Amino acid sequence: MDPLSWTWLVFIVSFVFVLLSYSPEVYNFLPHLIKDVVVYGKLLDPRKRTGIQQYLLVPKRWFVHFYILSFIWNGFILMNVVQCTLQGSVLPLWFSKMMSFLTSYPVSPPAVDLLTVLIAMAVIVIHAHRRIYECLAVSVYSNSSIHVTHYITGIFFYSFIGISIMAEGPNLSLKGTGEPIQLMDLVEDLRWHHIAGLLMFVWASWHHHIAHVIFASLRKTKKDVSRHMIPQGDWFDYVSCPHYLAETLIYTSLAVILGGHHRTWWLVLSFVFSNQTAASVKVHRWYQGKFEDYPKERKAFMPFVF
Numbered sequence: 286m287d288p289l290s291w292t293w294l295v296f297i298v299s300f301v302f303v304l305l306s307y308s309p310e311v312y313n314f315l316p317h318l319i320k321d322v323v324v325y326g327k328l329l330d331p332r333k334r335t336g337i338q339q340y341l342l343v344p345k346r347w348f349v350h351f352y353i354l355s356f357i358w359n360g361f362i363l364m365n366v367v368q369c370t371l372q373g374s375v376l377p378l379w380f381s382k383m384m385s386f387l388t389s390y391p392v393s394p395p396a397v398d399l400l401t402v403l404i405a406m407a408v409i410v411i412h413a414h415r416r417i418y419e420c421l422a423v424s425v426y427s428n429s430s431i432h433v434t435h436y437i438t439g440i441f442f443y444s445f446i447g448i449s450i451m452a453e454g455p456n457l458s459l460k461g462t463g464e465p466i467q468l469m470d471l472v473e474d475l476r477w478h479h480i481a482g483l484l485m486f487v488w489a490s491w492h493h494h495i496a497h498v499i500f501a502s503l504r505k506t507k508k509d510v511s512r513h514m515i516p517q518g519d520w521f522d523y524v525s526c527p528h529y530l531a532e533t534l535i536y537t538s539l540a541v542i543l544g545g546h547h548r549t550w551w552l553v554l555s556f557v558f559s560n561q562t563a564a565s566v567k568v569h570r571w572y573q574g575k576f577e578d579y580p581k582e583r584k585a586f587m588p589f590v591f
């Protein structure tokens with residue numbers, strides 16, 4: 286297994302441990318420093334953190350950095366793939382070297398074709414663009430924080446999702462192998478899984494967006510800014526964290542676009558699933574503890590299941 290796949294695996298295992306640590310027996314025994322790492326945002330009270338712990342927190346509104354990074358970096362990768370496709374050029378040497386160092390690139394035969402890589406990369410860039418808009422123009426943040434390890438994890442995640450997609454795509458680093466491809470020839474490679482994945486992406490993105498609009502609508506005045514209330518409507522009627530569910534569906538839609546043959550992407554998806562379910566379970570318990578009238582039938586992450 287290559288270094289990037291190992292790293293995804295370590296992250297998956299870590300979040301499975303985070304999930305296990307939510308058992309009260311385990312959690313109560315954790316030192317504050319570790320507790321800060323397993324909870325964040327509204328669950329983490331910075332006033333209870335003293336000494337070095339308070340310096341290890343960064344504002345949660347810095348989430349926007351992840352999406353700006355993703356938009357620029359994954360946009361750069363997409364631009365290079367488009368150039369390789371339409372002009373028959375090759376990837377920059379430093380990028381190919383970095384890919385070979387971190388992943389098994391180039392794999393032979395590739396797990397996915399050029400059109401699939403192009404669609405998947407475009408989806409990642411579109412997602413980043415929408416999230417920048419939401420962070421800057423929709424969401425109303427309080428002064429809540431995240432632990433610096435979450436921040437570093439986010440930077441890692443958005444730096445490596447595009448590379449993960451490229452890892453099992455066609456070899457675009459060999460001079461002389463690339464012939465310019467006409468747009469119409471590419472369209473001939475369109476398959477049902479591209480269409481199904483794109484439809485799923487639009488559906489999940491819509492509900493993801495609505496969840497953030499509902500959160501923002503709970504804080505209409507400056508007075509409300511640090512208050513957390515019970516969200517209602519759309520998928521909130523079924524689960525406490527529809528945005529985490531929708532996020533997981535967005536990354537599942539990419540697995541569909543990739544046709545299910547892309548092993549590295551299954552690792553990325555497992556990581557998203559593990560961290561978003563872990564966060565949902567914790568947030569759900571927090572709502573249940575804070576609000577006596579919290580809807581009893583509402584689940585944490587998966588409607589009617591958990």
Ligand SMILES: NC(=O)c1ccc[n+]([C@@H]2O[C@H](COP(=O)([O-])OP(=O)(O)OC[C@H]3O[C@@H](n4cnc5c(N)ncnc54)[C@H](OP(=O)(O)O)[C@@H]3O)[C@@H](O)[C@H]2O)c1
Pocket residue numbers: 326327345348424425426427428429442493500501503504511512513514515516528529532556557560
């Ligand atoms: N791909 C990944 O691995 C990954 C990992 C983490 C997050 N994400 C995505 O990033 C997005 C943001 O995540 P997050 O953890 O920051 O979400 P979050 O904690 O639910 O916060 C989202 C926004 O809603 C506000 N909010 C949350 N609960 C509220 C309530 N009960 N009442 C009023 N306002 C409320 C928050 O304000 P505060 O400032 O008060 O918190 C914040 O502005 C999510 O859509 C998530 O799916 C992705």
